[in-house]
Amino acid sequence: MNTPSSSLMETVIDLAGVSRRFDARLALDGVTLAVPRGCVFGLVGENGAGKTTLIKHVLGLLRPESGSVRVFGRDPVGDPVGVLSRVGYLSELRDLPAWMRVEELLRYSRAFYPKWDDAYAESLRAQFGLDPQARIQHLSRGESAKAGLVIALAHRPELLLLDEPSSGLDPVVRRDILEAIIRTVAEEGRTVFFSSHLLDEVERVSDQVAMMVEGRMVLAGPLEEIKLTHHQLTLRFDQPQAHAPVIAGALSVVGAGQEWTVLCNGTRPELVEAAGKLGARVVAERHPSLDEIFVARAAKKVPAAARVPTHS
Amino acid sequence: MQIHITTHDGVPVYLQIVNQVKYLVAAGRLAAGEELPSVRTLAEQLLINPNTVARAYLELERAGVVVKRHGAGTYVSDEGSPLARKERRKLLTQRADALLAEAQHMDMALDEVMALVKERHKHLNPPQK
Numbered sequence: 001m002n003t004p005s006s007s008l009m010e011t012v013i014d015l016a017g018v019s020r021r022f023d024a025r026l027a028l029d030g031v032t033l034a035v036p037r038g039c040v041f042g043l044v045g046e047n048g049a050g051k052t053t054l055i056k057h058v059l060g061l062l063r064p065e066s067g068s069v070r071v072f073g074r075d076p077v078g079d080p081v082g083v084l085s086r087v088g089y090l091s092e093l094r095d096l097p098a099w100m101r102v103e104e105l106l107r108y109s110r111a112f113y114p115k116w117d118d119a120y121a122e123s124l125r126a127q128f129g130l131d132p133q134a135r136i137q138h139l140s141r142g143e144s145a146k147a148g149l150v151i152a153l154a155h156r157p158e159l160l161l162l163d164e165p166s167s168g169l170d171p172v173v174r175r176d177i178l179e180a181i182i183r184t185v186a187e188e189g190r191t192v193f194f195s196s197h198l199l200d201e202v203e204r205v206s207d208q209v210a211m212m213v214e215g216r217m218v219l220a221g222p223l224e225e226i227k228l229t230h231h232q233l234t235l236r237f238d239q240p241q242a243h244a245p246v247i248a249g250a251l252s253v254v255g256a257g258q259e260w261t262v263l264c265n266g267t268r269p270e271l272v273e274a275a276g277k278l279g280a281r282v283v284a285e286r287h288p289s290l291d292e293i294f295v296a297r298a299a300k301k302v303p304a305a306a307r308v309p310t311h312s
Numbered sequence: 313m314q315i316h317i318t319t320h321d322g323v324p325v326y327l328q329i330v331n332q333v334k335y336l337v338a339a340g341r342l343a344a345g346e347e348l349p350s351v352r353t354l355a356e357q358l359l360i361n362p363n364t365v366a367r368a369y370l371e372l373e374r375a376g377v378v379v380k381r382h383g384a385g386t387y388v389s390d391e392g393s394p395l396a397r398k399e400r401r402k403l404l405t406q407r408a409d410a411l412l413a414e415a416q417h418m419d420m421a422l423d424e425v426m427a428l429v430k431e432r433h434k435h436l437n438p439p440q441k
Binding site: 040175178179182183185186199200203204205206207224227232286287288289290291292 | 319320321322323324351352355356358359360361362363
């Protein structure tokens with residue numbers, strides 16, 4: 001399980017400058033993204049940030065207004081069969097036919113996938129405790145998520161695509177879904193791309209993370225790199241400061257008087273030097289959690305003057 | 313092997329595993345020659361990425377805490393961890409620092425703290441008859 005540099009790895013999903021407008025609103029704004037084979041890629045963002053729209057472009061359900069989308073090197077709009085037969089997809093809405101029974105749903109779904117594995121489908125159904133005679137419309141939220149997951153997994157897709165898989169589910173079902181993600185990636189060569197607003201979950205299972213804010217990709221890369229290039233420093237000044245200190249790379253500044261806590265992006269020596277120039281000492285420092293990085297990036301609590309281009 | 317992962321304090325997940333395995337070895341809760349769970353098993357148990365577990369095991373191997381036997385899994389080093397002693401000292405140093413900071417906060421003199429430590433030691437190790 002080595003992780004060679006991404007340039008050497010095969011790219012499963014490749015988006016270049018993808019834009020999409022719904023009426024006046026820019027839902028995707030020049031999104032560029034590369035998902036290497038074999039990784040778990042977590043897409044985070046608030047509701048309405050454009051995550052589902054992005055996934056619909058990957059599935060070929062929407063055509064980009066500008067830019068290009070490639071999945072396994074193919075255009076999902078031009079070659080839907082070539083792409084979708086290799087993708088397992090769990091939608092946020094779990095739009096399964098309500099009138100079918102579970103066993104009917106499985107029989108119906110297998111027709112779409114040449115590589116459907118009956119034995120595997122049956123073992124997943126049993127493992128998830130789904131009654132084959134139950135009608136979809138009578139399933140609980142968690143059960144219909146599991147039914148959707150059986151269909152997404154039973155043809156052993158090269159790419160598993162999950163849109164907010166844990167949304168509205170209890171911890172037990174969330175655990176089943178996370179286990180499925182981990183098992184999928186542990187089987188060699190498979191790739192998982194999932195969107196979530198549960199940062200804790202994303203931080204646990206992802207190798208790669210991308211962050212969307214209002215249709216733009218504000219941050220993307222290996223999770224570890226993102227964590228190592230963000231620092232939370234607490235600065236102490238000799239005199240109380242009337243205004244928040246201005247530091248290059250600062251994403252959020254919180255504090256008052258002599259002590260201010262800054263969440264910033266950059267290398268540690270640069271940041272310590274910048275603090276020194278302001279006449280402050282670093283009295284505490286730590287790496288922020290993904291959740292804290294996301295909140296700082298999304299909330300834009302920094303006054304305009306302090307917002308400067310950041311390396312990411 | 314009890315390992316607890318948190319994503320709230322900013323410490324990378326692989327490092328949390330490395331630190332806790334070192335702690336378990338130092339504390340004698342993982343014995344020399346004991347087998348660690350496979351990468352996949354631990355990943356599923358902790359609900360974390362398998363690459364993260366593999367990375368932690370690699371770090372532990374480099375530090376001499378564990379050895380990989382080809383095709384047969386990962387085991388706690390036979391010679392005991394060469395780092396165990398250093399690691400134990402490091403762990404205790406952290407605890408000692410926390411104790412001293414608390415004592416200072418409560419205005420307790422060092423003599424008093426030392427007396428307390430000795431008293432507790434006596435309490436935990438009653439003289440053998």
